[in-house]
Amino acid sequence: MNGDILSGELKATQNMRFIYRIKTKKEQKVWKNLSELTIAQVKVAKVQPLQGPRNPGEFDFKKYAQHKGVFYQVNLKNVDHLQTAQPQTISEKINVLRIHIINHLSRLPKWLKIHAQSLLVGYVPNAEKDFLKTLSILGIIHLFSLSGLHVLVILTFLRKITSFFKIPVDWVDGVFLLILPCYGLLVGSKSGIWRAIVLAMLAIILKKLKISVSKLDLFSLTLLVCTLIYPFAMIEMGGQLSFLLSFTILYLYEGTNLLLATFKMNLVSLPLICFYTYQFNWLTLIVNIVFVPLFMTVILPITIISAFTVQWPLWNFVNQIFDSLYRFLDGLALNRQFTFITGKFSVVLVLLLVIITLFYVESRNFWNRYLMSYMIIFWGCVLLNKFPLTGSVNLIDIGQGDSILITTPLNRKVVMIDVAGKVQFPTKSWAKHASGNQVDFNTLPVLKSKGISHVDKLFLTHKDVDHIGNLETILTKFDVREVNFGVGLENDLKIKRTIQKHPQIKFKNLRQGDKVKVGTLNFQVLWPQKSGKGENSDSLTLLTKIKQRSWLFTGDLDIPSENKILRKYRFKVDYLKLGHHGSKTSTGDNLLQVTKPSVGLISAGINNRYGHPNQETLTRLKKHQVQYFNTAEYGMISWYYNFFNNEERLTTFLKGDLIEGNRTKK
Numbered sequence: 001m002n003g004d005i006l007s008g009e010l011k012a013t014q015n016m017r018f019i020y021r022i023k024t025k026k027e028q029k030v031w032k033n034l035s036e037l038t039i040a041q042v043k044v045a046k047v048q049p050l051q052g053p054r055n056p057g058e059f060d061f062k063k064y065a066q067h068k069g070v071f072y073q074v075n076l077k078n079v080d081h082l083q084t085a086q087p088q089t090i091s092e093k094i095n096v097l098r099i100h101i102i103n104h105l106s107r108l109p110k111w112l113k114i115h116a117q118s119l120l121v122g123y124v125p126n127a128e129k130d131f132l133k134t135l136s137i138l139g140i141i142h143l144f145s146l147s148g149l150h151v152l153v154i155l156t157f158l159r160k161i162t163s164f165f166k167i168p169v170d171w172v173d174g175v176f177l178l179i180l181p182c183y184g185l186l187v188g189s190k191s192g193i194w195r196a197i198v199l200a201m202l203a204i205i206l207k208k209l210k211i212s213v214s215k216l217d218l219f220s221l222t223l224l225v226c227t228l229i230y231p232f233a234m235i236e237m238g239g240q241l242s243f244l245l246s247f248t249i250l251y252l253y254e255g256t257n258l259l260l261a262t263f264k265m266n267l268v269s270l271p272l273i274c275f276y277t278y279q280f281n282w283l284t285l286i287v288n289i290v291f292v293p294l295f296m297t298v299i300l301p302i303t304i305i306s307a308f309t310v311q312w313p314l315w316n317f318v319n320q321i322f323d324s325l326y327r328f329l330d331g332l333a334l335n336r337q338f339t340f341i342t343g344k345f346s347v348v349l350v351l352l353l354v355i356i357t358l359f360y361v362e363s364r365n366f367w368n369r370y371l372m373s374y375m376i377i378f379w380g381c382v383l384l385n386k387f388p389l390t391g392s393v394n395l396i397d398i399g400q401g402d403s404i405l406i407t408t409p410l411n412r413k414v415v416m417i418d419v420a421g422k423v424q425f426p427t428k429s430w431a432k433h434a435s436g437n438q439v440d441f442n443t444l445p446v447l448k449s450k451g452i453s454h455v456d457k458l459f460l461t462h463k464d465v466d467h468i469g470n471l472e473t474i475l476t477k478f479d480v481r482e483v484n485f486g487v488g489l490e491n492d493l494k495i496k497r498t499i500q501k502h503p504q505i506k507f508k509n510l511r512q513g514d515k516v517k518v519g520t521l522n523f524q525v526l527w528p529q530k531s532g533k534g535e536n537s538d539s540l541t542l543l544t545k546i547k548q549r550s551w552l553f554t555g556d557l558d559i560p561s562e563n564k565i566l567r568k569y570r571f572k573v574d575y576l577k578l579g580h581h582g583s584k585t586s587t588g589d590n591l592l593q594v595t596k597p598s599v600g601l602i603s604a605g606i607n608n609r610y611g612h613p614n615q616e617t618l619t620r621l622k623k624h625q626v627q628y629f630n631t632a633e634y635g636m637i638s639w640y641y642n643f644f645n646n647e648e649r650l651t652t653f654l655k656g657d658l659i660e661g662n663r664t665k666k
């Protein structure tokens, strides 16, 4: 449950993801306090296939769900007639037990609760997902729900105690064999914990059968069994890291010191982390060296004791200490200076790097040819991402709104026009749910996957939410060096506040006749003529020549303003970003007649409520023989040009190449 949104999986003829909007605070309370197996009647509003990503770099939820056998999403209209039922099967009984344990642990203060729930039953509530994010940025997430390391630690501890009391080993093994699979069911599908459980059980069984196997055989058997029980684990970053790291440990030679061991482990996981997140944190190594012993000797024992003594007032004090610890870690994770954006690595390269590190892990000296080849390949790959041979113009598909990314080749300069945004409707406090915006889900993944670590210049066309609604998010989460906008927008209350809040960023207004230079790019400002309020008719309008093509970006400019521009300037255009998402109030006959664009690009959302692009506009485009493409249909639309020759390519994320050279593809 996330505010007023209840989601999960339901079993119909096949597994589906369901989403339900909770209607009242009272209903929310019922769901929140649910602790028994409950049967409900649902009314389906609609069923639709799961949506895949629409821009490069985005998280592919569709693929993720499909691996779990989920292909459709069901929107539920009503969920009622809730009735408590008796659990029948073992898994139902264990599930109810799990909920009781989660509820029991929720009486602990915040951090102890998170520790206990995630470590003991593999549960992290939606509201605390940020905590996991901090841990994963700092590279210590493997200690928590993912690794199962604590399971092995607890088992070792139990063995020591039982041997102290002289309890026969056979008995202990028997009890473990019974309890471990039940515990596996209890924690659900957390890959790392499963790995630990399977490993421990296999070791006991093989010992009972008097079969002696090497550590490597034991690892391989565990891998096989886990793949059979839960194949899904192997396609997640967590599962892959968990197995890769435990494989690596096998190859560390005896007596490797902690510093070198941690360094080697980091080197192994680095390519995978860059593959999935396009970045790494410089502090990972240090945080690991400090945090791993702290986790083993302090956090884990406290977590276990607290789970059995949830009432102790002492825990409030301990919680305060954890609170400052995680506040500090959060500060480190959010500090952009420690983050290095690498861009996306190819699968082949990741495999190559992992294989090289395994040789390195086995080797004895610190500096050798393995480490050298690793460094050359790793940094070569980063350099290719950072100094590309091509430049580009991209209409990022952010749904309804505008967000355009322009990059130049080699010593890359990065320009953005608008940052999109969603119109927020006022909601009651109980119904508020945490949700990221387009910057989190679309823009940042696109930028990071390309290895972009800062924006040299951000243009804001006008004050509408679908253009600048996410301004604060991008300025906080990304390195933006300068913001430019049409003259007059600086008087807007929101912009005023933003300017005050970010004194390190340069803000500048522009008017007709101004020229803006960013690296090799020259932008000519055609509009606004005089100070305005940031309305559609005041939209910042930019004309630029990139390589041999000229581009016109008009924001949401209306036809009367277009005509005023044309009274002063005469110019031809190759590519036109249509004004106002293809609304009929923009892109008039006159503009098309004079500038004669060959391609029109539209940034609009699927089934948007405004009916953009308007049929009238599309008819006008046809009349003037302008070929047009819409992000709603094609996903992100990109135009690439090569620095060394005259090659150019108009390509889209969903449907591939459209135009290559001068040839249009069908």
Ligand SMILES: [Zn+2]
Pocket (backbone or CB within 6 Å): 401, 402, 464, 466, 467, 556, 580, 581
């Ligand atoms: Zn707009």
